[in-house]
Amino acid sequence: MNDRINYYIFLPLIFFAFLLETAFLPSLIWGDIQPELVLIALIASVFLSTSSDFLYTAFLLGIIFDFYFGASFGVFTVSMVLTSVFASLSKDRFMKEESFGKIIGLSVSVMLFYNLLYLCLLAFAFGAEASFDSAFIWKKIFFDSLYAIILIFPVMRLISNKKQ
Amino acid sequence: MQKTVIGSKKLFLVFLALGVLLLLSSWGVLQGPKNAVISVLSPTQSGFVSSSNIFGDFFYTMQKIGEFKDENKKLQEENNSLTYELSQMQEVQRENGALREELKFKENLCTGTECIDFKMGKIIAQSSDGYGQSITINLGSEDGAWMNQAVTSSGGVMIGKIVEVLSDYSKVALIVSPESSVNCLAQTTRANGLVKGAYGMGAKLEMIDQSEELVSGDIVITSGREEGIPKGLLLGKIQNIEASPNMVFKTAELELFADFGHIEEIFLVESK
Known part of the structure; x- marks a missing residue:
């Protein structure tokens, strides 16, 4: 088990984030971009991880999202x-020491990676039937990054074992 | 900062498990586990959805309060005109019935929504990702739900169709989702086409033959040519028609009637 993550906070937080993301927020901000709370919590845990246990967390979360909303089974899990x-x-390559700027920069690049990968997988799943609105995609990437910038640091502080 | 060692064994295990699940999913064996997972989470989610609706209504009212006065006036005018139309239609229906009687019509024809039953359900979860939009509802095969069945909000406005049925729950692809495509008609010109969802672009009216006429503002309804989707369910109004001699088909954007942010109850449509 990882010594840098407080799982007593992390696991309920992930559950709460899932409920907020799937049952609470859609009615409040439907049609516009909502924060990917579960993904943000997952990224925060990866940044704090010293073991690769996060793979299991990512896998389980992906499976649950696929069960609920997967247009094509496996897209969320792989993403x-x-x-x-x-x-x-x-994190290993660029974050030699923990700094606010680096965490923010990496969160944005991870969000960009997630969105592009997810879209590629959707396009692969739907083939020629998929049509994308590039303006919407960039808007989504922008807002996802913005939410990550706002939330990643507080989430990391919240689930971290070490109180700095 | 300490480095993370990603064990190749763990990565292999994860992708092996995913491969097995994909295989099981393609064989349709995952219905049971899916139903179980949703059953465990749905009570809490229902609570969140209900409280979200209360908050949502409050914020919506605050946001729209300025527009309500104008909208009210417009609705009153629309109401008057609809009352007039209704009375005219009742006259036509009475006349129609009399004529049918005269012609000794034996068939059980349905007019409007008279032969359509609606089964009410609730939303358990809504997808939050902006690309493909779907909802999970609390009606499954045990409640009589079936694949491709139409789902409406109140007022006969179609919001989507069922794409996956579990025993107690179903997944509904909303009409704005790329998973969804609905055969439809433009009410005035009778142009036939498909309403398809697109990633982040709402829904589009597609596959309209170049010879067919499209009019901006025309109402689009379901054509009744698909099993499980009766004729006459409302979809939206035609906007921004795209047509050029180089294109094989005409397309148009749709202003949808469904207000996805404020769906409190959903209805499964059972046509008889």
Whole structure:
């Protein structure tokens, strides 16, 4: 088990984020971009991780999202697992020491990676039937990054074992 | 900062498990686990959806309060004109009935929504990702739901159709989702086409033959040519028609009637 994540906070937080994202927020801000709370919590846990247990978390979350909303089964799971791997590799490569700027920069790049990967998988699943609005995609990436910038640091502080 | 060692064994295990699940999903064996997961989470989610509706209504009212006065006036005028139309239609219906009687019509024809039953249900969860939009509802095969069945909000406005049926729950692809495509008609010109969802672009009216006429503002309804979707369910109004001699088909954007932010109850349409 990972010594840097407080699982007594992290697991209820993920559950709460899932409920907020799937049952509470859609009625409030439907049609516009909503924060990907579960993904943000997952990325925060990957940034704090010193073991690769986050793969299981990403896998389970992806499966649950696929059960509920998967247009094509596996799209969410693959996206979440590969995004968590990307986040972990980026952290190892660029975050030698924990700094606010680096965390923000990496969160934005991870969000960009997730969106592009997710769209590629959707396009692969739907083939020629898929039509995309590039303006909407960029808007989504912008807002996802913005939410990540706002939320990633507080979430990391919340689930971290070390009180700094 | 400490480095994370991503064990290749763990990664292999995760993708192996995913491969097995994909295989099981393609064989349709995952229905049971899906139903179980949703059953465990749905009571809490229902609570969140209900409280969200209360908050949503409040914010919506606050946001729209300025527009309500104008809208009220417009609705009153519309109401008067609809009352007049209704009375005219009742006259026509009476006349129609008399003529049918005269012609000894034996068939059980349905007019309007008279032969359509609605079964009420609730939303358990809504997808939050802006690309493909779907909802999970609390009616499944045990409640008589079936694949491709139309789902409406109140007032006969179609919001989507069922794309996956579990025993107690169903997944509904909203008409704005790329998973959904509905055969439809333009009410005035009778142009036939498909209403298809697109990632982040609402819904489009597609596959309209170049010879067919499209009029901006015309109401689009379901054509009744698909099993499970009766004729006459409301979809939206035609906007921004795209037509050029180089294109094989005409397309148009739709202003949808469904207000996806404020769906409190959903109805499964059972046509007889």
